[in-house]
Amino acid sequence: MRAGRSGLAIFALLAAAGAAFAHGGATGIVKERMDAMSEIGDQMKLVGGMIKGGTYDAAQVSAAGGTIASHAGSALVELFPEGSLQAPTEASPAIWTDWATFQASASELEEAALALEGLADKGAGRAEIAPAFRTLAETCKTCHQSFRIKK
Numbered sequence: 097m098r099a100g101r102s103g104l105a106i107f108a109l110l111a112a113a114g115a116a117f118a119h120g121g122a123t124g125i126v127k128e129r130m131d132a133m134s135e136i137g138d139q140m141k142l143v144g145g146m147i148k149g150g151t152y153d154a155a156q157v158s159a160a161g162g163t164i165a166s167h168a169g170s171a172l173v174e175l176f177p178e179g180s181l182q183a184p185t186e187a188s189p190a191i192w193t194d195w196a197t198f199q200a201s202a203s204e205l206e207e208a209a210l211a212l213e214g215l216a217d218k219g220a221g222r223a224e225i226a227p228a229f230r231t232l233a234e235t236c237k238t239c240h241q242s243f244r245i246k247k
């Protein structure tokens with residue numbers, strides 16, 4: 097248990113350093129949404145780590161689902177005013193030519209995060225959480241593939 101926890105802490109530190117690097121020079125709305133996405137990413141790492149091993153805590157999974165949901169749906173799309181492509185953004189201009197798909201993707205993220213939260217609130221264990229976590233992770237991938245240009 098001890099090794100698992102400290103391993104996770106190191107992982108979290110590395111992730112935070114990576115995010116700080118990616119953020120370099122971002123300001124305004126671009127920084128705001130990068131921060132929101134980083135927080136989503138941190139929560140995913142936390143839950144992913146718990147599924148793989150370490151200490152499982154349903155309350156933490158629930159909180160993570162809630163935090164992700166709070167950055168999803170309309171809260172997410174509001175961070176993408178038309179044409180906000182200031183460097184060092186990784187946002188694709190396709191967001192505004194295919195806004196309906198982008199919005200739908202943001203809603204799918206919200207639904208999947210709320211589903212995870214709901215399961216955890218019912219005291220679901222690792223085995224039950226794992227498929228919901230995978231579904232949630234799929235929504236990240238789907239949106240990133242169409243709307244994020246990784247630099």
Ligand code: HEC
Nearest residue numbers: 118130133137140185186187201202205235236239243244
């Ligand atoms: C509705 C679309 C959408 C969904 C869903 C989505 N993302 Fe993103 N994400 C983006 C876009 C667009 C960017 C690039 C933002 C920018 O650079 O301005 C991004 C950027 C990121 C970044 C980089 C942030 C930075 O510091 O530059 C991380 C990390 C991230 N997303 C994690 C996630 C995770 C994890 C999920 C799923 C739980 C997720 N995202 C779901 C659209 C989405």
